[in-house]
Amino acid sequence: MADNFNEFAEYGLRSMAQRLGLHPPLGAPARVTVALEMAPALDQQVAIPVGTSFSTASSETEARQTFTTLSDSLLQSASLVTAGILPAVWSPAAEGGASLTPLAQGLTVDTDGCILLVLSRPLSDMTCALTLPLQPRGSFEALRWEAWQRERWVPCGTGTGLALAPQAPRFDVPVPGSHTACTVPATGKLPEQQGVGLLRCLPAPGSTLPLAAGKVSLQVRGTVTAVQGELIPDEQLGRSDGSAGQSFPLGHRISTAYRRPTLEVVLGTRTQVWTMVDSFADSTATDRHFMVDPAANRIRFSPDPHRGGLPPADSLLRIPLYHSGGGAAGNVASGTITILDHPRPEITAVTNPQAATGGTDPQPSTWYGAFLTATDSAATALEVERLATGAGLGIATAHCLPARPDDTVPTVRLYLLPTAQPDSLGRLSHAQLQPSAETQAAVRGRIGPHLPAGTHLEFLPFPLTEVCATVTIRARPWASPQECQDLARSAGAALHRYFCPLPGAGPHSRGWPVGRSADTGDIYQALGDLANMDAVESPAFQTPGGSASAVTVDRHGLLYSGHHTVTCLDYNGERAATFTG
Structure with a gap:
């Protein structure tokens, strides 16, 4: 078989590989964080529904890449009510008022003072791009930014000063998720304000902030996670004949790495919702389960009526929504996603602060030959790794360890690294790189049937x-x-x-x-x-x-x-x- 491998047609290779239980690694979609810039002075919530799409610009050498949100998001935007100078000891909860001094050229914020910013609403998990009328000299890294949370001030994320002489510096201030609404008592000429959000800027210890001419400006940004590809709505698969082992082709190449579809079975006026599983091994005759075969791009029902229910005869099968897309071309550089495919007046600009990651291409048919020409021990390790990463279960890297001399039963030990989305600075936390129990169970269901009988499968987190x-x-x-x-x-x-x-x-x-x-x-x-x-x-x-x-x-x-x-x-x-x- 190995000697005549190159003489097989592609469809013959696929058929033969399926009979041998071999499945080529599938392509995976890239993920990216998209930053959305809100319209100036916008004071409202901005809903970003599932299916919102963003794109790169196409060129002669690079095709347009589209990224789509797979869940609903709710972003906040606010306007600036007022800004001024107050003592650093002031808080909305403190008894007794303090006079808010308006910002003006020539004033100085002392080391025991602060610049208070009153926003029309709290901005949990948003980023405020703030321009302050400060003298554009020196370093601003040591400034402290804080947000009001219920009864106390809490630190914001790192605010980065951008000194643009002779203009005022601009700060990108990440607002913590604990930012809460409060009531500000009347301070000087400012009447009582209810339901507002508060930010403040404090000088570095032992320093002051001299003010220049100009005014405070506010630009609000929020982020959503998007995945390479598109969402396919309301696809009808056909009608069931009531038999076991039915399968139905999909109209677009499906990806289940980040969204697992549901299936609707419609008979007359009744609609049943069926759930995707990775294996029928634990299903019963009454469970409404189906499987997705990404390699064949088909929906499959159980071949055994005792392990998974069967859609009634003549029932209509449809998938309300599923995700399609993927490939290494989705690993686009930072700053290249600039198009909101369906423009909205609330959003003035979009971009990706960090590069997209995780996109991989499906392996070509030569992948099958690696198994046919490999030795038994190498093939076993390679097969286990490729089954784990090629099953569309969100595994970025798998590494199979050699057997131990003291193993009393055959044991496959596998390190798993899940796909993950870096934060706005490009960082990944240690927790993000640990596979969840659900992911391990799904991989076990994918690999287990291909292991020799009696083989124990053990998952380990990568030494990081x-x-x-x-x-x-x-x-x-x-x-x-x-x-x-x-x-x-x-x-x-x-x-x-x-x-x-x-x-x-x-x-x-x-x-x-x-x-x-x-x-x-x-x-x-x-x-x-x-x-x-x-x-x-x-x-x-x-x-x-x-x-x-x-x-x-x-x-x-x-x-x-x-x-x-x-x-x-x-x-x-x-x-x-x-x-x-």
């Missing part, structure tokens, strides 16, 4: 090592202050993308290789293509034992990106910007 890099970069002679800020941010994003275990990122866009350690040469490689950069200096890693030139990874482990610190110098060697995150 956090990488925290510190580096100084030097900008080119013509780089402006704004370009230095952008360069520092781009360097931080490049480090997060490089030290990433997920497909679509990593040194060769296939995720960080299993067992590979990192050294300072990787920092140079990660930052090699940045615009406006002249040189990379003093690369190092921060470890529990201090600064180091390398990070050692377990031979079966992976690394993931932690917090990086990038210091950007102008061409004269003066510090121009810092990125930490």
Whole structure:
């Protein structure tokens, strides 16, 4: 069979592989965080329904890539009611009022004062792009931003000052999810305000904030998660004949990695909702279960009437909504998703702050030959890994460990790394990289039937090592202050993308290789293509034992990106910007 492999037609290979229980790895869709900029002075909730789509612009060399939301989201937008100076000890819950001093040129916010911003509503989990009338000199990284939560002030996420001389600096302030509405008592000429949200900016300890001419401006942004591809609504599959083992083709290539479809069985005026399962092994005769065969792109019902119910004869079968799409082309760079496919007046702009990750192409028919020509031991490990990653169950990487000499029963030990979506800075938490119990159960149902009888299957989390890099970069002679800020941010994003275990990122866009350690040469490689950069200096890693030139990874482990610190110098060697995150 191996000798004549190349003589088989494609359909023959597929048929033969299915009989052997082999399934080629399927393509997986990329995921991305999309930032939506609200219209100025908009004071309302903005619903982002399931199926909202965003796209990249097409070009002569690259096709348009579409990303779609798979769940409903509700974003907030607010207008700025007022802003002024108050003592730092003031709070809405404090007894006794304080006079709000309007912002004006020549005033100074003392070290025991703050700038209070009164918003028309709280902005939980949104980002406020705020321009403050501060003197555009010095560094603003040490400013403290806080939001009012019920009875106390809580820190916001890191606010980044963008010094744009001679304009006022702009700050991107992530508002915590605990931001709550409150009532502000009358302060000076400001009447009582109900249901408002409060933010405040405090000087760094021991410093002051001199005010310049200008006014406060507010731009609100929110984020949603979108997945490469589109949602296919209300597809009719056909009518059941009541027999066991029926299957029905789908009109579009289905993906179940991030959305598991339901199926409706309609007979007369009655509609039954059927549930997708990964195996009929635990189903009973009364369970309304079906399976999706992504490789054949078909819906299948149980071949055994005792393990899974059967749709009644002449009933109409339809899928209300399912997801279609995927491929490595979806791993688009940051800032390339700029089109809201159906424009709305509430949203003025969209973009992706970080690159999309996780998109993989389906394997070609030559994949079958890998099994036919491989040795038994290699084929077993390779088959288990490819079954895990190719089943459309949200597994990014699988790694099969060698058998142990002391195993009393045949045991397959498998490391699983789930797909995950980085945050707005490109980071992944340790918890995101742990497979859930549901994911492990689904993979078990997919792999179990293909293992020899009596084989024990054990799942293990990857040994993960956090990488925290510190580096100084030097900008080119013509780089402006704004370009230095952008360069520092781009360097931080490049480090997060490089030290990433997920497909679509990593040194060769296939995720960080299993067992590979990192050294300072990787920092140079990660930052090699940045615009406006002249040189990379003093690369190092921060470890529990201090600064180091390398990070050692377990031979079966992976690394993931932690917090990086990038210091950007102008061409004269003066510090121009810092990125930490």
